[in-house]
Amino acid sequence: MISTLVCALVTQTTIPSINSKTLPPSKSDFWFVGLGDNRPAGAGLPPTHTFRELLKEVSAIGPEFILSSGDLLYGNEETLEQYKQEIAWMKPLIQTLPCPFFNAPGNHEINNRQDFYKAYTAAFGAPYGAFEFGGIRFVAVCTELPAEKPSIFGPQLEWLKKTLDGKKPAVVFQHHPVFVRGSNSEKETAHVDQSAMIHKIYLQGGVKMVVEGHDHIYNAQVHDGIDYRIAGGAGAPMDGDPEEGGYFHFLLVHAHNGKLDATVIPMGTFEIVPLKDGEAAVCDYANTELPLNNVVISSSFKPSSLTASYTTKKKKTVDVEAKIVSTTKVGNGYETRIALTAPRAKATIVRLHK
Numbered sequence: 001m002i003s004t005l006v007c008a009l010v011t012q013t014t015i016p017s018i019n020s021k022t023l024p025p026s027k028s029d030f031w032f033v034g035l036g037d038n039r040p041a042g043a044g045l046p047p048t049h050t051f052r053e054l055l056k057e058v059s060a061i062g063p064e065f066i067l068s069s070g071d072l073l074y075g076n077e078e079t080l081e082q083y084k085q086e087i088a089w090m091k092p093l094i095q096t097l098p099c100p101f102f103n104a105p106g107n108h109e110i111n112n113r114q115d116f117y118k119a120y121t122a123a124f125g126a127p128y129g130a131f132e133f134g135g136i137r138f139v140a141v142c143t144e145l146p147a148e149k150p151s152i153f154g155p156q157l158e159w160l161k162k163t164l165d166g167k168k169p170a171v172v173f174q175h176h177p178v179f180v181r182g183s184n185s186e187k188e189t190a191h192v193d194q195s196a197m198i199h200k201i202y203l204q205g206g207v208k209m210v211v212e213g214h215d216h217i218y219n220a221q222v223h224d225g226i227d228y229r230i231a232g233g234a235g236a237p238m239d240g241d242p243e244e245g246g247y248f249h250f251l252l253v254h255a256h257n258g259k260l261d262a263t264v265i266p267m268g269t270f271e272i273v274p275l276k277d278g279e280a281a282v283c284d285y286a287n288t289e290l291p292l293n294n295v296v297i298s299s300s301f302k303p304s305s306l307t308a309s310y311t312t313k314k315k316k317t318v319d320v321e322a323k324i325v326s327t328t329k330v331g332n333g334y335e336t337r338i339a340l341t342a343p344r345a346k347a348t349i350v351r352l353h354k
Helices: 003-006 049-061 080-095 114-124 154-163 196-202
Strands: 027-033 067-068 101-102 129-133 135-138 170-173 208-213 218-223 226-233 249-255 259-266 268-274 279-284 288-299 305-311 317-319 324-331 331-341 347-353
Touching: 003 129, 027 049, 027 226, 049 080, 049 249, 049 268, 049 288, 067 170, 067 226, 080 114, 101 135, 135 154, 196 208, 196 226, 208 259, 218 259, 226 249, 226 259, 268 288, 279 288, 288 324, 305 324, 305 331, 331 347
Parallel strands: 027 067, 067 101, 135 170, 170 208, 208 226
Antiparallel strands: 027 249, 129 135, 218 226, 249 259, 268 279, 279 347, 288 331, 305 317, 305 347, 324 331
16 A cells, blocks of 8 residues: 555645635735644544634634644544545535635545545645745645654655755644654654654754644644644644643734744634624634734625724723725625724724715
8 A cells, every 4th residue: 555655646846725715916924824633523524613613713814824734534444435425524614715725634634545545635636735925935744645653755755855945934734743742752653753854854944833733732842943833723622631732723823024923822712793784893802913804794785984993991992993805795785804903802893884
């Protein structure tokens, strides 16, 4: 099986989004999301409620794209029919996202099985590859190609060395992490094989950040200036208590002129509450301001302007900068997409005007 799958690989240059969405025009100041490990708890089950709700939150942020570190599906020991059914459930779900969704497959998608590998690539495309945006090289690495341990080897390893040429800053996303949290340090299959070698390649290749999964927790480590983030909390069963990072979350990353600033966003830390025709409360419960570029408000009329503000404890009204991005006719009314930066710990009231 090993030789069959390896021979089937073609050296990749670009990786497609698995929801067929195309990247917007490149720019130097943008946001992207990193997440991973959303598979259900058992074979043949549909996408979890947690993952569906988390995607709604990510959609409201409206990042330029999403990087997934794998385990989209349960896969593993299930039948091929169950596997294909999970693909059929997953595809329309991620198709509803407003941006491209890129995935570096995990062990649950492939599990050293030729039938899974063929079904995955037929449905979603190449298991590894790269694209460029905002002067940064984004590299999907597949740590799950057939071997005794999770690893990067053969043609993919040579491709990786050439792709990470150090001339541009790079972000890598992969399933098995390079560095694990302390409680997992004795588990041989908790991290990618020959992790010291991989770290050296990343260091020499200009990698600034690595988005990883497999461990269903959140963990951040910095090694030789490289920001390693395990963000495995997109819906799969937790692998640790909350104090160990065991909570549902996604990673929100701001890129500005090649520099990266990442913040973990626990699920459920903001919500959009419809109030009345053309009015909604945008509530930020996170310990940070949130860039929300895809908030949708319904109205019976076509709006020409909007106002946004919140009220302080001293009853002072504070205006919040917001703008209309687009308006779409839907049935007997309209759906208006707005953008604003939600103030921390505030309920911002957004009103559309005729």
